Structures are given as C-alpha cells and as structure tokens.
Amino acid sequence: MKLFDVYPLMNVTPQKAEDCYVWDDQGNKYLDLYGGHAVISIGHSHPHYIRQITRQLNNIGFYSNSVQNPLQLKLANKLGEVSGMTDYDLFLCNSGAEANENALKLASFHTGKKRVIAFKKAFHGRTSAAVAATDNPSIQAEINKGHEVTFLNLNDSASVENELKKGDVCAVIVEGIQGIGGIKIPENSFLQDLEKLCRQYACVLILDEIQSGYGRSGSFFAFQDAGIKPHLITMAKGMGNGFPIGGLLISPEFKPSHGLLGTTFGGNYLACAAALAVLEVIEEQRLVENARQTGRFLIEELNQIAGIEEVRGRGLMIGLQFDHSVADIRRRLVTEKKIFTGVSSTNIIRLLPPLTMTIPMAQHFIGSLKEVLQT
Numbered sequence: 001m002k003l004f005d006v007y008p009l010m011n012v013t014p015q016k017a018e019d020c021y022v023w024d025d026q027g028n029k030y031l032d033l034y035g036g037h038a039v040i041s042i043g044h045s046h047p048h049y050i051r052q053i054t055r056q057l058n059n060i061g062f063y064s065n066s067v068q069n070p071l072q073l074k075l076a077n078k079l080g081e082v083s084g085m086t087d088y089d090l091f092l093c094n095s096g097a098e099a100n101e102n103a104l105k106l107a108s109f110h111t112g113k114k115r116v117i118a119f120k121k122a123f124h125g126r127t128s129a130a131v132a133a134t135d136n137p138s139i140q141a142e143i144n145k146g147h148e149v150t151f152l153n154l155n156d157s158a159s160v161e162n163e164l165k166k167g168d169v170c171a172v173i174v175e176g177i178q179g180i181g182g183i184k185i186p187e188n189s190f191l192q193d194l195e196k197l198c199r200q201y202a203c204v205l206i207l208d209e210i211q212s213g214y215g216r217s218g219s220f221f222a223f224q225d226a227g228i229k230p231h232l233i234t235m236a237k238g239m240g241n242g243f244p245i246g247g248l249l250i251s252p253e254f255k256p257s258h259g260l261l262g263t264t265f266g267g268n269y270l271a272c273a274a275a276l277a278v279l280e281v282i283e284e285q286r287l288v289e290n291a292r293q294t295g296r297f298l299i300e301e302l303n304q305i306a307g308i309e310e311v312r313g314r315g316l317m318i319g320l321q322f323d324h325s326v327a328d329i330r331r332r333l334v335t336e337k338k339i340f341t342g343v344s345s346t347n348i349i350r351l352l353p354p355l356t357m358t359i360p361m362a363q364h365f366i367g368s369l370k371e372v373l374q375t
C-alpha cells in the first residue's frame, strides 16, 4: 500500500528529539524553530511528560466518556489556574479543527442563527464549518460550501458592525494571532470592539487560540493582552506537546445538556496525562515568561537585519517577511545550518519554536540567518 500523497516533504527523517533539538537518521542535529508546526510547547521528550504518560499507560490507557474520569477534572482545574480562565467550562476533543467545529456548532445552538463572520487570510481547519470559515477556496470542496460565511478585513470594526446589524450572525471567529495568514496581529482595540459588538448584537465571539495559545505569544492566550472575555476559546497544538488533544473553553453563559456535544477519544486518559504534564512544566519552568523574553530578544535582533522587509509577532510566534520567495533561505537554513523553520505563503518565514528556547539558541539562529542572507 502507498500513502495518499498530500504533503510536500522535506528530505529529513527525524529519529530522536530533546528539548529544542531534533536528530535525523544520519545523526545530524537540528535546532527546531518550527516546533512540528507550533505543537512542541514544553520541548521535545520532556522527562516529566514521558514519566506521566508512561505511568498512565501502565495503569489504564483508554475507556469511554461514559464513566468517571477524574483526570479530566484535574486538567480543567489546572488549566483554569494556569490560564486565569477559572470561570469557564472545558470540553475536550482531539484536534484544532474539531475544537472550532464544536465552537461554531455551540454558537449556532446558542443563538439559533447560522451565518459566520471570519477574516481575510484566516485559517480555522479542514473540516466542514471550520474549512468554510477558512479564507482559502482551494481547500474547500463543494460539500463545504453550504455554510454562510462572510470574510471581512482584520481590524475593521465598522464592517463587522454593518454585518452584525443584519441580525443573522451566530459567531465571529478570529485567531488570537493569524498564523498561516502570515503572523497578522489583531489590534487590542479591534478585539475590544468585537467583544462589545458581539454582546450588543447577541452573537458569539470565538477566539481561535489553536496556534497562538498555550503561552506561545508570551501571554497564556494572545487575546488576554486586550483584556477581553470571549464566549468561546479554542485550543489544540501546544496543549499536548505532540499528544493529539484539543479543547474548547466555554463561558458560563452557555448551559450544557446531555448529548449537546460528544466524542469517543476526546479527554482520554493518555491525552489528559499529557496535557496535565504540559501545564505543570509550563508553570514550573515559567515558559510563558520565557516565550515573552526570548521572543522580545529575537524580534529586536531580527529588526536589525538588512534584507528583511518586516518582522511581525509576539513571544515565540514570529514572521519574517521578505520581498521575494523564502524557499531558498529556508532550504539553506535546513541543509547548511541545520535549523528548521516554517513558512506562511511564499514570502514569510515563520518561527514557532518550543517555548523553552533560550537566548543562546536565538543568538545562534540570528548568526546563521545573517550568514545565509549574506552569501
């Protein structure tokens, strides 16, 4: 059997990883500034994470959501404590798209309406409503086009109000920081307007923190800088440090009922053990603060490099925009300097390293990037 070929692959075969480093099958060591697409939060193969998942597997690996699972409540309590969102409820699922799918569904249940406002360049996942709210027609099949979604310019509060006035919108969905769209940051005043407008027009505000959450922006959730309280917050990527888990934080205005949402695998023992270990390490190693400080250093240094058109980002979610394709720079960083980076469209390099990245690692990257750009 062969694989259904949907991914363009780098010619690297990772075999082992530790903290911010990955080794391939030839024994080459790479600095990982991509974090497996923003997934590695506490560093690869963290000893506490390995210990906790192993211990759980030796007790019980899986049962269904029809029995008591105290680990889910322990995870909810810890997440409330570390994120500061103590008054929200938690619903657990398995991926980012699934979190957004459930959020949009809950918004529609809650309001009885169905139109969605999303923003240009948004990415919210590849499933039904999530892909319909993604601004990329090339990944939407005919079957995804039954949804009513209106795409507006990010940071344009007036056009949001014009649409909400029509009275048929169930949700406004916005990324804490647009990732795939090229590290575009919604202004704090715009997020504050969205909060106010959604309340005024009885519509649900969904913050997609799947990429920007879990400390990546230097705050636990990127939207927290704006001091707002969204109705729903979606999470995934950094939540399990590679163990598949996603989730939805739900404000107390939403009343649950049996059967309203559900999943087979969501909130399983292993996923909860992984997610709890992640929060414990984030707290103990002060990784949100580290992301903020190392990110600030990186952004200051990157701003001084000639040839980069614009540096955007917060914490360890950084975009370097060039006025030409970055394919060659990225290829040389991997092959010559042994550094993984990500991309957004053709002209933007995206840095999404583990939140454990240190200043010496940042200095090493800056030196390597300068060498690649100068030769």
Ligand SMILES: Cc1ncc(COP(=O)(O)O)c(C=O)c1O
Pocket (backbone or CB within 6 Å): 095, 096, 097, 098, 100, 123, 124, 125, 126, 175, 179, 180, 208, 209, 210, 211, 212, 236, 237
């Ligand atoms: C902001 C955002 N939302 C949703 C998703 C979808 O997450 P998943 O690939 O886990 O379904 C992604 C994935 O890149 C994302 O960056």
